[in-house]
Amino acid sequence: MPKHRHYRRLVIALGDQLSTRLPSLKGFDKSRDAVWMAEVSEESVHTWSSKTRIVLFLSAMRHFRDELRQKGYVVRYKEFSEGSLSTLLEDFLAKNEVDEVHLVRPGEHRLLVNLSESCSSTQTPLRLHEDTSFYSTPADFEDHARGRKQLRMEFFYREMRRKHQVLMDGKNPRGGEWNFDSQNRKAFPRSGPELLPPRKRFPPDDTTNAVIKLVNEKLPNHPGTCEDFDWPVTREQGLAALQNFIQDELARFGKHQDAMWAGEPFLHHSLISSSLNLHLIDADEAVSAAEHAYNEGLAPIESVEGFIRQILGWREYVRGIYWSYMPEYLERNAFEAELDLPDFFWTGNTEYNCLRDTISQTLKFGYAHHIQRLMVTGLYCLLLGVHPKKVHQWYLSVYVDAVEWVELPNTLGMSQFADGSVMASKPYVATGQYIKRMSNYCSGCRFDPTKRTGSDACPFTTLYWDFLTKHRVKLHSNPRMRMQLRNLDRIDTAELQQISLQAAAIREQRELTT
Structure with a gap:
């Protein structure tokens, strides 16, 4: 079968590599080279991404495509298609003569493996570039x-x-x-x-509105909403957001x-x-x-x-x-947690004020700041005993800034301490009193963060003491946990038994909703 076109260099630009400063573009010959980009369904469902996150990636990709074309780059762009990036790349390489594929290290180990295999299967040389947008390699x-x-x-x-x-x-x-x-x-x-x-906002333009329409039609059952979408989708907007933060x-x-x-x-x-x-x-x-x-x-x-x-x-x-x-890091589970993620993480409909507020804003905007992620949603999952991979998948699904290289260690390592002290020196665990001290979430909430047991005891507090009890042996060797374990030793056996029973009840009815 004759090849359609000949390219000296095919530069892959992934959805999180939207920059003309990519090292793979250095030496680009606009008469002989091309940039290859593709929107594929697998990237939306491999991780069940929220509508906000999908809109951000697809809109930013299309704006980058248009920027490249305005600057004279040849761009081979595939709009939303069934299949995977690796399958589409392999098909493109089979139909066209490509001397060499250039790829900047992806933000996900899976993609590096899959795209490398696509090049290998078509016997196309692959040159991997380190990402110069970071300070280190x-x-x-x-x-x-x-x-x-x-x-x-x-x-x-x-x-x-x-x-x-x-x-x-x-x-x-x-x-x-x-x-x-x-x-x-x-x-x-x-x-x-x-x-x-006032927050610097970037209302959707025609390109973004077209993506919102696409997502609502093609992926109607994905979590979240596109109604409040106003994130930066171009370099100009990204720089404006930075300037706004620095100034205001x-x-x-x-x-x-x-x-x-x-x-x-x-x-x-x-x-x-x-x-x-x-x-x-x-x-x-x-x-x-x-x-x-x-x-x-x-x-x-x-x-x-x-x-x-x-x-x-x-x-x-x-x-x-x-x-x-990676890749073994993804499988770590130091506390052997096995529970499913509570269903209210996909709706925000829960009796807990702190979780309701944090999850609701997450589903609306695709955003929560680092303490909300670490000490509200993350803390609850750790104390409850949710499998760390399920926590990771939720964070990767719902946050607009989530790319696996940054989200996975922060979630599995720092938030869930599932890597066994590789990432952080101690588990970030606390009672509901931490949340009370750092917020107004406890005001008007029916749960009392000072109480360990009883119908009005804060589940964070109950689960905290149960967590220390369950993992006492494992935590004993950690010098940064000794004060907390000494406080545990001050609780008498009868109350510890009551805490254990109440914690078990919380886990049994963990879908507590409003």
């Missing part, structure tokens, strides 16, 4: 990890600060400290957050970054993680903008350092963890 992380008994983000973060001279005065950190986290844990006053400036929110971001407030999903958070993870903007652009704000006296050190730590520290660290331990 998987090889850099391996160098950092070599010889260490434990991996800890703080030490990696300091190494990155030194290497890239971010917030540094020579060899010393700006402000005299590496980490200002202790200053960034304040709750809002009882009156709530101060006046919040960064100064107030720090001290309340762990606080929560009912009905206020966005607060002072940056809302740029989806733009970063789709490559609309690069990490160094965000870090440089924040450091410049500090140098100009526009934001205090605790806000700037806290923001930079999320990008230069956590974001790079979790990517290193992901590529160091």
Whole structure:
């Protein structure tokens, strides 16, 4: 069978690689090369993605396609089709003569394997590029990890600060400290957050509206809604979102970054993680903008350092963890948790104020900030005993910024502690009193976070003490858990038995809805 066309280089641009700064595009010859992109049903159902997440990816892809074509790139683009990326690529390679496929390391191990196999099966050479939008590569992380008994983000973060001279005065950190986290844990006053400036919004254009129509018609049963969609879908919009945060929110971001407030999903958070993870903007652009704000006296050190730590520290660290331990990392389950995810995670219809507010905003906007994810939905799943892979699949499904390289270690490792202390030094477990201290969720809730047992005891509190009891032996060797275990020892046997019975009842009726 004769080949349709000949391409010197076919550059694959995945849905989270929407940047003309991709290293695979360097040396691109617009007369002999082409960019290959495809929208496929498998990526929506492999993980049962929410409508908001699907709209974001497809709209951003189509806008990037149009940008490339306006700049003279040849783009071979397949709109929403049945099948998988690997099948469509293999078919394209079989029908066309391609000298070499160029691919930037994907954000998911599965895709790297599948696309590599497609090239192999058609005997097409594949060149893999490292992603230069990050500060470090998987090889850099391996160098950092070599010889260490434990991996800890703080030490990696300091190494990155030194290497890239971010917030540094020579060899010393700006402000005299590496980490200002202790200053960034304040709750809002009882009156709530101060006046919040209007959030920068990006109403759907014709391209996005066409995608919304497609998703509603083709994927009507997927969770969430497209009605409030206004996320950035172009580089211009991503940069505008970053500028808005730096100018209007960064100064107030720090001290309340762990606080929560009912009905206020966005607060002072940056809302740029989806733009970063789709490559609309690069990490160094965000870090440089924040450091410049500090140098100009526009934001205090605790806000700037806290923001930079999320990008230069956590974001790079979790990517290193992901590529160091995949694919076996996905199967880890240190606490042998086996329960299904409660059904109300797909509706928000629950009696628990904190979970109802967090899940409802998640399904509406595809967003919840890091403490809502870690200490509300994640904490509940950990204490309840939900299988960590099911928790991971939910997070990957519903959040617009979820790409597996960043979502999986944060969920399975940090939130669920299922990796057995690879990612974090201790499980993030607490009673309902933590939620009361950091939010107003407990106001008006029928559950009392101070009570361990009884009809009005907070399920978070009951499950917390049951969790410590069930996993006492495993947790005993962790020095950071000793104080909590000493507190457990102060509870008499009769009450521990009552806690166990009440925890079992909570698990039995875990679908508690309004």
